[in-house]
Amino acid sequence: MTKSIVCLQHLSSRQQGLIRSAAPGYTLTLGDSKNPDLELLSHAEIVIGWGKGAGDTLLRQDSPLRWVQAWSAGVEKLPLEALKERGILLTNASGVHAEPITAVIFSFMLMFTRNMHTAIRNQHNRRWHSDGQESELTGKTAVIAGTGAIGSETARIAKAFKMKTIGVSRSGRPVEGFDQVFTTAQLKDSVSGADFIINTLPITDETQGLFDADIFSACKKGAYYINIGRGATTNTDDLIFALNSGQLAGAGLDVFETEPLPQDHPLWAMEQVIMTPHCAGATDRYADRVVDIVIENMQAYLSTGTPSRNLVDYNRQY
Structure with a gap:
């Protein structure tokens, strides 16, 4: 049959x-x-x-x-x-998402380090200006929450930029491409030295609202937060507070607690935020x-x- x-x-x-x-x-x-x-x-x-x-x-x-x-x-x-x-x-x-999502992660990081997001706005306004704050990825530390296919590919590419890579996973087991791997319970300790915190986590009962004020307050001042996992893993109000206070220098976001993002949401107007409409994995x-x-x-x-x-x-x- x-x-x-x-x-x-x-x-x-x-x-x-x-x-x-x-x-x-x-x-x-x-x-x-x-x-x-x-x-x-x-x-x-x-x-x-x-x-x-x-x-x-x-x-x-x-x-x-x-x-x-x-x-x-x-x-x-x-x-x-x-x-x-x-x-x-x-x-x-x-x-299936590792290559395209890793490209988006590095797009966010490179735009922030080279101030490309402000350069695009300046171009739109026909303004010839640089504030002299351009930096580079070399020597920076990326803390990657999630050491699966996306996290591992991100760590592999980060090594080509001579970055330090720290992973966070449920088990804390060593993974190729990461200099060190912490357990999820050690997330707060792991982010303290991060220049970039990269969230690739799925949404589960354990990860719901995991990135909150407690975690953001433990970050190094001036760090950047990138979320390409799931929006509900992040407390958006706490993220906005960390951005407005200067605790975080910026955020690259592909996913949100509510999608589509409401037109009156404050994230739209924040110049230190780069957003994509949940399309990081599209290819x-x-x-x-x-x-x-x-x-x-x-x-x-x-x-x-x-x-x-x-x-x-x-x-x-x-």
């Missing part, structure tokens, strides 16, 4: 062919995540992505659903408890990288019954 894979994201003909070749005995059908075909999903054993309002169909007791391959690294918007209760395997897209190569994960996981799934890459631990929520 033919089994069903439903992908709720756009795939090119080439990408569809790769998945079909990796999954003999399965059909592959494309759907729309915003308006999913519930009848189609009701027969799916494997779903790539997730659809609005699809939970009731996919999680009913007689559903053949066995494995969900998320289209993003973050899975906080999925019904994790229900998936766990049903014993559904869940894999995420961790690893024209995104789908290719997710398909690579799908193929690798499909091979393991057919062989052992369990995907081999990026299997989500429901207890850790990532």
Whole structure:
């Protein structure tokens, strides 16, 4: 009997062919995540992505659903408890973002050190001016919260700029590319010597509001804060206070507690803040990288019954 894979994201003909070749005995059908075909999903054993309002169909007791391959690294918007209760395997897209997000992180850091954000404003106003405060990354210290694919790639590139790299993770285990790794419980100590604090963390019960007044007050005065993880890991009011007081010299933000950011939000008017609209991971190569994960996981799934890459631990929520 033919089994069903439903992908709720756009795939090119080439990408569809790769998945079909990796999954003999399965059909592959494309759907729309915003308006999913519930009848189609009701027969799916494997779903790539997730659809609005699809939970009731996919999680009913007689559903053949066995494995969900998320289209993003973050899975906080999925019904994790229900998936766990049903014993559904869940894999995420961790690893596809490392190169583009690392580029955004360094864009923020280079703009701040070279004062490019003020140069752009001066150009807009036809003003020929430099305040002589330009600096460089050489010799600076980057504290990177999260030592996974994004954090590790950031540390690797930081070494090319002759920076010192300090990691923060749940375990505190040594990771290649980092001069030292602290545990999350040591976050406050780790940021004390940082020129840049880089937040790459997912949102979990443990990371909710982790970066708050207590952490910002422990930072070296004049440090920069960069968040490309999840907005809810940061207490925005505390961040704004740290920026206004001069405790932090600036912030590069791709993610926010509320998205889209409200038009009357004070962050819009802060000249020491550079913002991007949650697009740090966007790239024209995104789908290719997710398909690579799908193929690798499909091979393991057919062989052992369990995907081999990026299997989500429901207890850790990532």
